[in-house]
Amino acid sequence: NPNPTIGVPRPAMPTPISRTVAVIGAGAAGLSAALELRREGHSVVVYERETQIGGTWAYTPETENDPIGLDPTRKIVHTSLYASLRTNLPREVMGFQAYPFTATEKPGRDPRRFPGHREVLDYLRDFAEEFQLGELVRFGREVFHVGLIDHRKWVVKSKRVNWELEEEEEENESFDAVVVCNGHYTEPRIAEIPGIDEWPGKQIHSHNYRVPDPFLDQVVVLIGSSASADDISRDIAKVAKQVHIASRSFPIGDIGKLSGHDNIWLQSMINSVRKDGAVCFQDGNTIYADIILHCTGYKYHFPFLETNDILTVEENRVGPLYKHVFPPTLAPWLSFVGLPWKVVPFPLFEFQTKWIAGVLSGRIPLESTEEMKADIEAFYSSLEESGIPKRYTHKIGDQQFEYNDLLAAKSGSPPTEEWRKEMYFVTGRRKRSTPETYRDQWEDQDLISLAHQCFDKLNI
Numbered sequence: 001n002p003n004p005t006i007g008v009p010r011p012a013m014p015t016p017i018s019r020t021v022a023v024i025g026a027g028a029a030g031l032s033a034a035l036e037l038r039r040e041g042h043s044v045v046v047y048e049r050e051t052q053i054g055g056t057w058a059y060t061p062e063t064e065n066d067p068i069g070l071d072p073t074r075k076i077v078h079t080s081l082y083a084s085l086r087t088n089l090p091r092e093v094m095g096f097q098a099y100p101f102t103a104t105e106k107p108g109r110d111p112r113r114f115p116g117h118r119e120v121l122d123y124l125r126d127f128a129e130e131f132q133l134g135e136l137v138r139f140g141r142e143v144f145h146v147g148l149i150d151h152r153k154w155v156v157k158s159k160r161v162n163w164e165l166e167e168e169e170e171e172n173e174s175f176d177a178v179v180v181c182n183g184h185y186t187e188p189r190i191a192e193i194p195g196i197d198e199w200p201g202k203q204i205h206s207h208n209y210r211v212p213d214p215f216l217d218q219v220v221v222l223i224g225s226s227a228s229a230d231d232i233s234r235d236i237a238k239v240a241k242q243v244h245i246a247s248r249s250f251p252i253g254d255i256g257k258l259s260g261h262d263n264i265w266l267q268s269m270i271n272s273v274r275k276d277g278a279v280c281f282q283d284g285n286t287i288y289a290d291i292i293l294h295c296t297g298y299k300y301h302f303p304f305l306e307t308n309d310i311l312t313v314e315e316n317r318v319g320p321l322y323k324h325v326f327p328p329t330l331a332p333w334l335s336f337v338g339l340p341w342k343v344v345p346f347p348l349f350e351f352q353t354k355w356i357a358g359v360l361s362g363r364i365p366l367e368s369t370e371e372m373k374a375d376i377e378a379f380y381s382s383l384e385e386s387g388i389p390k391r392y393t394h395k396i397g398d399q400q401f402e403y404n405d406l407l408a409a410k411s412g413s414p415p416t417e418e419w420r421k422e423m424y425f426v427t428g429r430r431k432r433s434t435p436e437t438y439r440d441q442w443e444d445q446d447l448i449s450l451a452h453q454c455f456d457k458l459n460i
């Protein structure tokens with residue numbers, strides 16, 4: 001069992017080698033990593049800060065003490081889910097390839113095609129149980145340091161934190177490889193607004209949005225146009241006096257009252273705010289508001305990672321990373337799962353983790369450090385030439401299936417199913433054309449049948 005040596009190109013090994021691997025996080029990505037790494041014969045420890053699996057999907061009504069999440073000493077609440085959340089993908093598309101997300105007859109479960117968040121947590125629990133992944137997880141352990149010792153092993157330092165008693169019990173362990181699966185919807189990014197320090201209203205980030213009740217009779221300005229901005233604006237409008245959605249991306253012609261709603265307006269981006277409570281928009285419109293709700297996304301954040309600047313997060317680009325997974329000079333001993341966004345996350349995690357597991361055992365050859373670096377440079381240049389800002393480096397959107405197929409080819413696993421791609425695009429179109437009803441009315445029954453034919457073959 002040769003020691004891994006950082007930075008030296010690795011030829012494929014004839015016999016798979018078992019490595020010791022630490023996985024950070026037991027959300028969907030960490031669970032997928034645990035499964036694929038163990039299948040490949042590695043010895044796996046999953047560190048999980050919370051006392052349960054599920055990550056984002058483990059809803060709690062609790063919120064952070066700093067509602068916009070700027071205070072670095074705040075007690076972190078991991079999830080960003082709100083009580084009313086239903087999935088924005090149909091369950092057939094959303095589930096793992098290895099473990100379909102089908103409706104179950106079990107009591108208390110949500111059989112809807114776009115179920116509520118609790119159903120996703122239950123599904124992930126079923127997945128973990130089916131493959132006995134719970135036994136690999138060290139619950140209640142927060143990783144606070146990951147660093148290299150002697151250029152060949154990683155030390156992972158973790159602590160058991162009991163917030164009530166403030167007791168910390170540290171543990172250090174060393175591994176051949178570390179797979180980072182800590183999620184990227186916890187560290188809020190907020191909009192910079194001229195005049196905000198003197199503005200008298202309240203501010204909150206969507207990370208800390210749970211229920212509409214606190215918005216009763218309020219005038220709310222919500223910034224953003226993502227999936228959660230869509231959901232939350234409609235949720236709040238049930239009780240608020242007025243909801244104004246400010247976004248850079250609304251075409252001028254769309255500015256004004258949102259059709260089908262009495263109290264939702266689309267606005268241009270905020271230009272500035274004033275101490276008399278005014279919120280001034282770029283097109284000259286002004287309103288007086290009580291609350292600004294930032295639905296402005298999140299930052300990649302790896303506070304535990306000590307890589308001596310080999311890897312950085314710049315304008316939300318985590319880099320340099322080969323195919324969003326491996327930093328060339330640390331590959332394959334450090335890897336990241338789940339950085340791409342605007343994707344179907346769970347199957348993408350499977351493609352990435354199969355690749356990582358196979359490369360670590362030596363079964364799958366990895367490109368040389370120089371080849372990886374050249375590929376990354378070409379990728380960054382192509383983004384620049386197309387005028388795509390750095391912060392969109394990991395937004396792969398419609399290219400996700402090409403990406404998945406590339407990783408599948410590397411690991412010798414089946415590519416994305418045709419019905420899944422088709423269903424994803426059909427759903428996207430319906431979401432845009434009928435945002436209020438796409439979760440309950442659909443016309444892709446033929447694709448659902450194809451999906452089920454495929455699931456039946458799995459025999460689960």
Ligand code: FAD
Nearest residue numbers: 025027028029048049055056087088142143182183185338
């Ligand atoms: P997470 O689920 O965030 O898991 C990360 C885990 O790492 C957590 O359990 C955390 O406690 C742990 N962790 C973090 N830091 C440490 C540390 N230092 N030490 C130990 N443990 C640590 N996806 C869909 O497919 N369909 C949807 O409808 C959908 N809706 C969404 C709605 C919202 C509001 C959000 C925020 C996301 C949504 N997603 C959706 C995307 C969702 O993030 C993914 O489905 C998936 O849950 C991400 O999994 P993950 O494992 O990468 O991260």
